[in-house]
Amino acid sequence: MPLQVEDAEILSKFQDERTRNEAFNLLLHKYQQKIYWHIRRMVIDHDDADDLVQDVFVKVWKNLPGFRNDAQLYTWMYRIATNECITFLNKKKQKNNVSLDDVSYELANTLADSSYFNGDQAQKKLQQALVTLPEKQRLVFNMKYYDDMKYEEISQVLGTSVGALKASFHLAVKKIESYLLARD
Numbered sequence: 001m002p003l004q005v006e007d008a009e010i011l012s013k014f015q016d017e018r019t020r021n022e023a024f025n026l027l028l029h030k031y032q033q034k035i036y037w038h039i040r041r042m043v044i045d046h047d048d049a050d051d052l053v054q055d056v057f058v059k060v061w062k063n064l065p066g067f068r069n070d071a072q073l074y075t076w077m078y079r080i081a082t083n084e085c086i087t088f089l090n091k092k093k094q095k096n097n098v099s100l101d102d103v104s105y106e107l108a109n110t111l112a113d114s115s116y117f118n119g120d121q122a123q124k125k126l127q128q129a130l131v132t133l134p135e136k137q138r139l140v141f142n143m144k145y146y147d148d149m150k151y152e153e154i155s156q157v158l159g160t161s162v163g164a165l166k167a168s169f170h171l172a173v174k175k176i177e178s179y180l181l182a183r184d
Helices: 007-015 017-043 046-066 073-095 100-113 121-130 135-146 151-158 162-183
Strands: none
Touching (some): 007 017, 007 073, 017 046, 017 073, 017 135, 046 073, 073 135, 121 162, 135 151, 135 162
16 A cells, blocks of 8 residues: 555545545545544543544545545545534533533543553643643644644634634643643
């Protein structure tokens, strides 16, 4: 299997019934890990992230025939993944009848117990700071910092203006700095 296949080739193969499964396998190979980590940084728990990745790729499979090339493929997939994360976190809040602060506390505890986040102390502190951020700021920070996305790409995913995204990122950075300084 080639290491990096262009999206146009994947989409072309997907249009042909005979090569549709191959196209989907190429798509999985190219994007599954990126999507997993995007989701994982939002929901923290590995099992929840795994379940959501499956849900995202089921939606991608079902909706790919209607995909229009007016957006990049990965931007479109990130939008689906982001919406799945937000829906999941909102359901978690409603199911447990808890506030967002309680969900953040629960995510921080999951993070502390997680063997999957076994990075150094600085990385763990950063993750703990991130779960205290409001959902949108955390999304923007994750996409900019970890996924190295441009503001224009994030704007397409979240449907928010570039100016608002820059403000969200700036606020997120300030809150993270405050959190880290308070813990030193």
